[in-house]
Amino acid sequence: MKLRLNLRQKDIGIAWLLVIPSLLVILGVTLWPIIYTFFLSFYNVQAGLNAVRTFVGLDNYLTMIKDQVFWETIGRTAYFTGVSVSLEIVLGLAVAQLITSKPWGWQFLRFALIIPWAVPTIVNGAMWRWIYSSDFGALNGLLYQLGLIRHYIPWLSNPNYAMNLVIVADVWHMMPFVALVMQAALAGLSPELEEAAAVDGANAWQRFWLIRLPLLRPALLVALVARTVDAFRVFDIVYIITAGGPAFRTATITYLTYLTTFAYGKQGLGAALSFLISAFILVMAFIYIRILYRPEEI
Amino acid sequence: MHSHSRFLDLYVILTVILVAAGCQTTATSAPNATAAPATAVSNATAAPTAAVAPVTIHILTQDQAGMKPAEIDQIARDFEALNPGIKVSMEYVGYDAIHDKIVTAMAANPPGYDASMIDVIWPDEFIKAGYLLDVTNRITPEMKTGIFPASWNGVTRGGKVYGMPWLMDVKYFMYNKDILAKAGIANPPATWEELVTQAKTIKDKSLVEFPINWSWNQKEGVVCDFTALLFGNGGAFLDASGKPIFNNDKGVQVLTWMKQTIDEGISNPSAVSSDEGAVEASFLAGKAAFAVNWMNQYADSNNPASSQIVGNAAFAPMPVFAAGAAAGIKSASVDGSSSFAIMATSPYKDQVWKFLVYLTSNEIQMKFSAEMLPIWQNDFSGALLTELEGKTPTNPVTVPAFLAQFPYANERPTVPYYNEGSAALQLAIQEALTGVKSPKDALDAAAAKWVELAG
Numbered sequence: 001m002k003l004r005l006n007l008r009q010k011d012i013g014i015a016w017l018l019v020i021p022s023l024l025v026i027l028g029v030t031l032w033p034i035i036y037t038f039f040l041s042f043y044n045v046q047a048g049l050n051a052v053r054t055f056v057g058l059d060n061y062l063t064m065i066k067d068q069v070f071w072e073t074i075g076r077t078a079y080f081t082g083v084s085v086s087l088e089i090v091l092g093l094a095v096a097q098l099i100t101s102k103p104w105g106w107q108f109l110r111f112a113l114i115i116p117w118a119v120p121t122i123v124n125g126a127m128w129r130w131i132y133s134s135d136f137g138a139l140n141g142l143l144y145q146l147g148l149i150r151h152y153i154p155w156l157s158n159p160n161y162a163m164n165l166v167i168v169a170d171v172w173h174m175m176p177f178v179a180l181v182m183q184a185a186l187a188g189l190s191p192e193l194e195e196a197a198a199v200d201g202a203n204a205w206q207r208f209w210l211i212r213l214p215l216l217r218p219a220l221l222v223a224l225v226a227r228t229v230d231a232f233r234v235f236d237i238v239y240i241i242t243a244g245g246p247a248f249r250t251a252t253i254t255y256l257t258y259l260t261t262f263a264y265g266k267q268g269l270g271a272a273l274s275f276l277i278s279a280f281i282l283v284m285a286f287i288y289i290r291i292l293y294r295p296e297e298i
Numbered sequence: 299m300h301s302h303s304r305f306l307d308l309y310v311i312l313t314v315i316l317v318a319a320g321c322q323t324t325a326t327s328a329p330n331a332t333a334a335p336a337t338a339v340s341n342a343t344a345a346p347t348a349a350v351a352p353v354t355i356h357i358l359t360q361d362q363a364g365m366k367p368a369e370i371d372q373i374a375r376d377f378e379a380l381n382p383g384i385k386v387s388m389e390y391v392g393y394d395a396i397h398d399k400i401v402t403a404m405a406a407n408p409p410g411y412d413a414s415m416i417d418v419i420w421p422d423e424f425i426k427a428g429y430l431l432d433v434t435n436r437i438t439p440e441m442k443t444g445i446f447p448a449s450w451n452g453v454t455r456g457g458k459v460y461g462m463p464w465l466m467d468v469k470y471f472m473y474n475k476d477i478l479a480k481a482g483i484a485n486p487p488a489t490w491e492e493l494v495t496q497a498k499t500i501k502d503k504s505l506v507e508f509p510i511n512w513s514w515n516q517k518e519g520v521v522c523d524f525t526a527l528l529f530g531n532g533g534a535f536l537d538a539s540g541k542p543i544f545n546n547d548k549g550v551q552v553l554t555w556m557k558q559t560i561d562e563g564i565s566n567p568s569a570v571s572s573d574e575g576a577v578e579a580s581f582l583a584g585k586a587a588f589a590v591n592w593m594n595q596y597a598d599s600n601n602p603a604s605s606q607i608v609g610n611a612a613f614a615p616m617p618v619f620a621a622g623a624a625a626g627i628k629s630a631s632v633d634g635s636s637s638f639a640i641m642a643t644s645p646y647k648d649q650v651w652k653f654l655v656y657l658t659s660n661e662i663q664m665k666f667s668a669e670m671l672p673i674w675q676n677d678f679s680g681a682l683l684t685e686l687e688g689k690t691p692t693n694p695v696t697v698p699a700f701l702a703q704f705p706y707a708n709e710r711p712t713v714p715y716y717n718e719g720s721a722a723l724q725l726a727i728q729e730a731l732t733g734v735k736s737p738k739d740a741l742d743a744a745a746a747k748w749v750e751l752a753g
Contacts, residue, residue: 047401048427049642134568135580151507157570159732243394245516246570247728262398264718265427 040271047265060272069256070273074280075161077252081231083230084167085173088227089220091171092178100186109181117176123238128169132156132241156242159249166241166250170234178223185219186212221292226290229281253277354385355650356486358399358414362574363392363592363634364465364670370657372413373666384649393417394517397717404429404641413654416697418452419518419693421460422714425461430460431640436651444660448704449673453637455712461639463652463673467592468631468707470699471617472599476610477505477587486588486614489623490530490555493588497564500587508566510588511581513574514556514731516724521710522632523590524727527552527709530618530630538710542748544723545741551619553730553737560731570731582607590616592634593700594669597692613699635709668692671700715751722747 041060043053064070095113099106116124131138134154143149155161193215194207202210213220235254237243244251244259249258254277261270315669362366368391368717374386389411391399398421403410404427405448416424424430437459442450449463473486481500487493497509513519524544528534533548543549559565565581568571574591577596582605589595598604599611615629637656640647654664663672665684668690671677678701687694713719726744729735735743 046427047404048429050428102345127312133576134566134571135576135583135585152565154568154571157567157732159734162571242571244518245724245728247732247734248516248725249732258398259721262401262723266402 037271037274041270041275045268047262047267050268053268056268060269061276063269064272064276070253073251073253073256076250077232077234077254080163080167080234080252081228082172083164084170084231085224085227086114087167087171087225088175088178090222092173093182094177094214095179096182096186099183113176113179115175115176116172117180119173121173121236122240124169124173125237128165128172128237129156129241132165157246159246162242162246162250167236169241170231170237173237174227174230177229181219181223182216185216189215217292223289225285225288225291228284232281232284233277253280315351325459335381348655349741352383352385353646353649354387355412355644355646355653356387356389356410356636357650357653358389358391358396358403358411359638360393360396360415360636362393362468363594364636364671365666369666369669373657374653377653380651380656384655391684400424400429400641401427404643407643408645409641409643411641412646412650413638413640414465415462415636416453416639417518418633418637419710419712419720421453421455421639422712423456423717424639425460426714428637429642431642431647432458432460433462433640433651434459445673445678446675448633448707449635449637450715452633452635453473453639461637462651462658463635463637463663464658464667465636465670466673466700466704467634467636467670468700468703469522469590469616470579470593470596470631470703471485471588471590471614472580472595472611473584473588473606473614474584475612476607476612477584481587482506486612487617488615489620490527490617491620493562493617494559494562497511497559497587498562500565506585506587507563508568509564509586510559510590511566511572511586512569512579512590513572514569515573516577516728518572518720518724519574520724521720522634524556524723525632525710526616526630527556527619528591529632530616530622530627532619532622532625532627538745540713540752542745545738545745549741550738551621553741555619555729556727557731557733557737570728581611593671593696596696597668597690600692613695613703628705629703629705631707633709635707671696676688687739713752715723715748717746719751722751 042055042057044056045051045053054112061189095109099110099113119127128270130136132155134140134157136153137152139155140149140152143150155165189212193211197207197211233254234252235258238250238252238255239258244255253273256275257270257277260266260273359370365373367388370388370390374388378385382502391469396415396417400411400414400416403414416430421430425526434457441462445463446466450459450468453461453463471486476488478496481496481503483499484494487496493510500506500509512523514523525535528544528549531548533546533552534546535542535544537543556565560567560569566586568576568580572580574595577586577589577591578595580586581591581595582599584606592609596611596613601610602608616631618627618630638652638657640654644650658673660672660674663670664677664686667686672686672692676682677737678697683697687697710716711719722744726735726740730737730740734740
């Protein structure tokens with residue numbers, strides 16, 4: 001017994017030794033920047049060497065919360081998140097169902113699905129910017145050839161279109177992630193429940209809505225949380241396609257944080273914005289978990 | 299058990315070596331970071347190892363206006379051949395990324411870049427932040443008198459010089475000779491009102507759908523174009539006391555005109571989402587009769603690989619509004635010059651300076667003058683002018699165009715809060731162009747922001 005304990009204690013020691021380098025890296029590149037950013041959020045600090053820091057308490061947070069631009073940007077970000085995540089979930093689930101039913105060419109479809117997801121976001125953004133180009137874009141070319149438009153449309157110049165076009169680009173890029181998660185979950189479901197329901201007279205919609213969808217809830221939770229967190233922090237695709245324009249109509253909260261911190265050099269305010277973003281994301285994740293997380297079903 | 303112990307020993311030794319290696323880098327680089335330039339050079343030459351391992355200097359610049367990256371790369375390789383102890387690592391990014399990359403890089407010590415291209419609108423902010431090295435004592439009398447005074451103005455504040463002039467550029471007015479000839483137009487417009495008349499003729503003859511394109515997307519380009527138009531209408535950004543006046547009648551008239559040209563199909567509606575690259579693309583495709591852009595567009599327009607209008611592009615003085623012309627304004631453009639500045643915390647100040655002197659030397663600038671003309675004023679007179687005009691096929695056209703336009707280059711405000719002020723103005727212009735706000739309301743809001751930033 002004593003020998004076993006000694007071995008166990010030794011294992012714990014080795015385990016710690018093996019983990020310490022990783023912990024140091026995590027502490028250095030993740031935890032310390034977070035702590036430092038939190039510290040900065042209570043100071044008025046302008047970018048610059050030997051910049052003077054003035055403690056302002058909660059002023060940075062209050063400034064943003066009272067700022068109309070902040071709330072307009074949060075609204076735009078919520079719109080982007082809501083619409084893009086909804087479309088990704090619905091389309092992703094539909095594509096996953098299609099693959100699971102194994103129609104002709106389903107293996108190619110599953111392979112092709114990975115391509116948009118594998119394209120780096122920056123490349124994806126540049127590609128869609130060219131598709132939307134007024135003078136040379138494929139979208140105008142297609143619509144013109146089909147006789148649906150008589151003049152090329154400057155898509156990204158219209159404040160009412162621009163955000164929706166960015167959403168389309170994001171959905172094309174990220175829907176495959178949701179589809180793959182859903183497809184994996186669907187592959188793990190036993191067909192017996194649905195077969196029994198069919199024997200009892202349940203139609204296809206009832207089998208999907210009352211049996212399959214509830215069983216997919218854990219996978220849905222994963223996809224929803226991952227995509228919502230990601231979508232709420234959207235930056236790169238906006239930066240590439242519209243740079244926040246026209247008239248700031250596609251500027252999201254992370255884009256505003258970037259401008260505040262790096263373009264305007266207001267690092268304290270930028271730090272506060274970062275934590276406000278985190279707070280919003282935590283609240284959303286909490287709501288999702290409260291609604292969808294049922295440990296007894298897993 | 300024995301092997302277990304040996305594994306642990308090996309693991310501990312490896313960890314210690316790795317940590318020590320990491321600490322070593324910090325320990326050697328930190329003192330260099332604060333060392334005086336002379337010390338850095340003496341270290342590089344005195345230590346035996348320094349002679350073996352060359353110093354690598356990192357330079358950030360843009361891949362848009364000015365020399366092409368391939369040309370600068372060639373200059374860097376030539377410099378390395380002449381200076382075996384120095385290796386040059388160039389990084390090319392879009393203009394819009396440079397400012398923020400500098401701010402980010404300067405958070406580290408030593409910084410990620412030893413020198414960077416800086417636009418004429420950034421020195422005040424960067425000097426206040428302490429980012430730029432004072433190079434006043436490095437400027438030789440030959441440089442001081444040889445380079446255009448306007449170039450020095452861009453990097454001189456309070457009598458101190460913070461960079462080496464590199465590129466003298468303004469926005470030029472270019473037109474397609476072929477389209478104007480087909481429209482029966484003998485001369486390019488001298489006023490913006492005349493441009494509208496000519497554009498309507500061109501549209502009526504269905505030569506192009508939208509006669510002019512602009513870089514009016516939500517970036518600095520829209521402020522550049524607004525500057526040219528504002529000064530061409532007799533307006534200005536700030537009054538003598540520094541108070542914004544770009545929202546007065548002159549400014550509102552300009553913004554109203556900009557919006558009107560979009561509504562009438564004179565300006566391409568895609569201008570609201572176009573940058574200078576998109577303007578060039580439509581002009582080179584023959585889809586625009588007129589374009590306002592930087593000088594490099596002219597050389598590109600004569601490149602058969604990318605242009606469908608080879609031989610048809612021409613320069614004309616940037617038009618002004620009729621009111622401006624009546625007030626005696628002959629032309630009005632915007633200064634888009636840039637310099638190279640050494641980062642104040644770079645450990646290789648002398649090596650970087652040596653490269654910058656080479657890069658901006660008369661010989662190099664003369665040799666690579668297809669995309670940008672030299673900053674050396676002697677090149678524009680006498681035998682050197684003849685030599686310059688013979689250097690590239692485009693120089694016989696671009697040199698006279700430069701001499702005609704540069705005297706009418708106007709400056710954007712030199713204030714430390716320019717970047718945020720410019721963003722407010724970009725927003726205002728876009729709000730007016732997209733009909734979100736009236737030109738007056740939009741400019742008033744931007745002016746209020748400038749007052750807040752100045753306070």
